[in-house]
Amino acid sequence: MLTRRRFLGYSTAGLLTAATGCTPPFLEDPADRDAHSSGTVHPSLANKAGLARLKNRFLGYPVNLTMPSEEFFAWRQELQSVGIGQFAYNNVGNPYKESAIPYNTHDLERELIAGMSKLYAFPPQDIWGFLSHSGTDSNMHGMYMGRTLLQGRTGKLPKVYFTREAHYSIQILRDLLGLDAVFVDTLPDGGMDPSDLERKLADNVSRPALVVATVGTTFKGAVDSLDRIRQALKGHSYYLHLDAALFGGYLPFTAHAGEVAYRSTADPGTPRYDSIAVSCHKFFGFPAPAGLFITTKSRFEEFNELFGRIHDPEYIHQVPGTITCSRDAVKPAEFYYFSTPEAQERLARDARSMLANTSWLMERMQSRFSGWQPARMNDLSNTVFFRRPSDRLVKKYSLATMHLTIGSQRLDYAHVVIMPHADRGVLTEFLDDLEKDPPGF
Template structure:
């Protein structure tokens, strides 16, 4: 018998080495955070009151959020249910909505596609060319036919093109994945118009899922007259928002909400966990519902609304001054995101922007400051359409700061 070589165990690192590594990581993250204005992760909220719960307890929300396990108390499912119903209420879901806290918005979209496929095995998935890449990935994993719909110049789904694609397959059930806050331009698909197209074509076997990862909560906090038709009242059957984007949970998570539970009549209980198997993963973090619950209750809707408005003011400021510098910048209504033609990499210095090869964007998330934007604009300099010196922005900066939270 040939002896199998045994890999020796790695010796424990000396305590000083561990401390130095963590210290260097902290310094690196603090330095890079200043220059990262291209990706939508808010980091302005911190949670010192959760220190003991975050570091001293295993919290496992295994299985369905709406049934506590028959053993143990190391979970936060009661808080998770409050998070789902609170977010559901913001999105104008029915009172008896269902959902759970996911590992991110992509998991929520995959769950929605999987639920739709289980109900309608011959379903076709429709989404826009500007949708998140996870939609195509989930369709591929589930082996579902995927149809890509054109977008307009702002990045919104072209509802006329969707109507044409749906009409070609009227005999098939449809799963339309709309987006509230597309990746590059933060465009908002018109869910009410999507519902009307389905009604006009008599497509009754349908699902309308809305990926509202970034924009769902900020849009829901707008005054009624300004709020786009993107939510359950507009026709959505399921929606997902991210926690680590606008809500600043500091670790990836999402909140998936269905208008009604798709499992009311299903017997999916797993005997040894004491919980129904209704989620993509088995074990789920009990810490992320805890953080989400803390944000919603400590900051409150008024505080969240103030954060959103401060971000919009800063986005307006950024858009205005990019245009003054000669950049062909654009910003959709209510967006934190400002797009511009992709600058040459040598013009950016240390600044991190998202770039799809044609456009780049700045996202004025809560926590980004006027000072950061001014520093970025000074680094970027004039645009290709206008060669002149960067003029003073002191008056505008003062106005933004005076109205900030």
């Protein structure tokens, strides 16, 4: 079997044929596949091929539709050559403990978390994490860990604090975990208002606080100030989970990396949050939903001691520490590629290009379409929102839409999220379409 180093050392032209002896199906043209197909093709596949040709117009949601590099597919092929993805591998349990099931990828999962935790300035000797099924799954683990720790420390269930700008999964998980919600007001830019958080905490002093902060809110791209939130939390028993699903992917490769850092350079001894969730299919462009969940080993061990009183399945030889039991072993092995130096060089280029394109679009919307009320909340954001265009454009570019209250008015808005696949060509096409489609407001 080829080693990963030798495998990825092939030139891109001969990379995949060297490994497999043929061009794998994921790099063939769909039309060529159809021409050589001898079996019955499912009728929906022709439509899927058409969608693939239009993917650059997908502007409304934070999913990176750029095809991963050939090296990623080569790595996937190498994994398959040893059986990973070919039969039932299972990452059940804690990846940092020996598993009763030898068919796992815990070793790659540990390496992945070690590599990714550097992006968020976690102490290298004090990390714990895993690859979850999705960003929502990572948020669930963070909120469940916070609930368990706070109840264990105080004997009381916490209340959960978040804003209405936070992702809708937080409200679902709040309900699932049986927690009382405290909605914190927002600042004009959509970020959490630390002064209102302080007032709400004062109104609920008898209960610990589980706070979910957001770096990159769903519609406006606002950023909650972690440092000001921590100031408001002084004197309270709290757990602070950070939902950085989209922004947590690209900010570490920019001058704004400190926004998602676990420790600040000014005060390296004080953690800025307790756990972080980042989606893998958003900025990174991993071709399936998955999520990073990272916390510290010391915090996990405190949690797992409490968790073990609830759930101690002797037959798997460990207290798993995860809510989900069986876990996908293929995704962490595949996503491991994105922690490698070659992948991170490309991610850094994508991050720079994405923010530059966001600035470019915002400037042109302000100069050509000021009546559409375009807004970008901050320089960290890859989101521009504006008054809702016609149904035709909403459909053509798959735009997300929402009702927003501006002053005393409730108005219809849409937004564009600039992902790496959204180049200036498609953004120019979008602007030209706006010009041909005068607003109906």
